[in-house]
Amino acid sequence: MKQERDVPVRSDAQRNRERILEVALAELSCDADTPLNAIARKAGVGQGTFYRNFPHREALVLEVFRHEMRQVADSASELLATRRPEVALREWMDRLAQFAMAKAGLAEAMRRATSAPGAPAKPGHAPVTEAAELLLRANENAGTIRPGVTPDDLILAVGGLWQLDPRSDWQPRAAWLFDLVMDGLRAGSASHGA
Numbered sequence: 001m002k003q004e005r006d007v008p009v010r011s012d013a014q015r016n017r018e019r020i021l022e023v024a025l026a027e028l029s030c031d032a033d034t035p036l037n038a039i040a041r042k043a044g045v046g047q048g049t050f051y052r053n054f055p056h057r058e059a060l061v062l063e064v065f066r067h068e069m070r071q072v073a074d075s076a077s078e079l080l081a082t083r084r085p086e087v088a089l090r091e092w093m094d095r096l097a098q099f100a101m102a103k104a105g106l107a108e109a110m111r112r113a114t115s116a117p118g119a120p121a122k123p124g125h126a127p128v129t130e131a132a133e134l135l136l137r138a139n140e141n142a143g144t145i146r147p148g149v150t151p152d153d154l155i156l157a158v159g160g161l162w163q164l165d166p167r168s169d170w171q172p173r174a175a176w177l178f179d180l181v182m183d184g185l186r187a188g189s190a191s192h193g194a
Contacts, residue, residue, distance in 0.1 A: 017053050019043045021067045024060055029105025029166070032112060036060070058120065061113040065106060066123050072099040073127035076134050086144040086182070089135045093158060093178040096128070101166040129155075143190030157181045 023043040027034040036057060040050035054060035075095050079088035103110075114122045132151035139145040160177055164170040186192050 016043070016045050016049055020045060020050060020053060020060075021064055024064050025068065025102055025106070028061065028064065028109045029102060032106075032108035057109075058113040058116075061106065061109045062120060062123065065103065065110060068099050068102050069123065069125070069127055072096055073131040076131035080135065080138055084144075085135070085138040085142045086186075089139055089145075089185075090178060090182050092131065092135055093181070094175070096158065097161055097171075097174040097178070099128075100161050101164070101170060104162070104166040139185070145185040146188035149185060154181075154185075157184065 020039065020043045024039050027039050027042065036050065036054075037047065039060075040047055043050070054063065072092075072095050076088070076092055079091055082088075083091065110122060113119060129151045132154050136145065136149050136151065136154060140147050140149070158178065158181055161174055164173055
């Protein structure tokens, strides 16, 4: 059996791929039926480059979702490296909100990509759950949140986010919701007196 080698991706090829994903997120969030050639044109790539990266609509939609989820997940450790744990957690919630709004915009495209017979399954949320775990444990160790909060607890606590309309001015409402959640997480912490 032939093994695939990790071949470094040329920087221009990586930029093209990133640009396609960026444009696809914006376009598919507005209209699940956006033609692929329109996405390629707006991304500034030729058809060959586009289809070499994404041979069909389902591959593109699923990769947009995975890419956005990875961005959120990867940001947890990046934030912890440069900010206090409670600040990192709160800023990560903002990034989670951006992902949730993108996911809501992509909902119809995702439904279509994963509902056809033989279609791939919708990607799981394990990377986001692992990122939440990392942030929660850092905060628990720092004494900035109450002990024992799980990633599931956090996701349930911010669940109201999924009720916001991504086409509205949702950011102020999400910020208020997350500040409220942070206040609840701090209650009973070592730094706020148990």
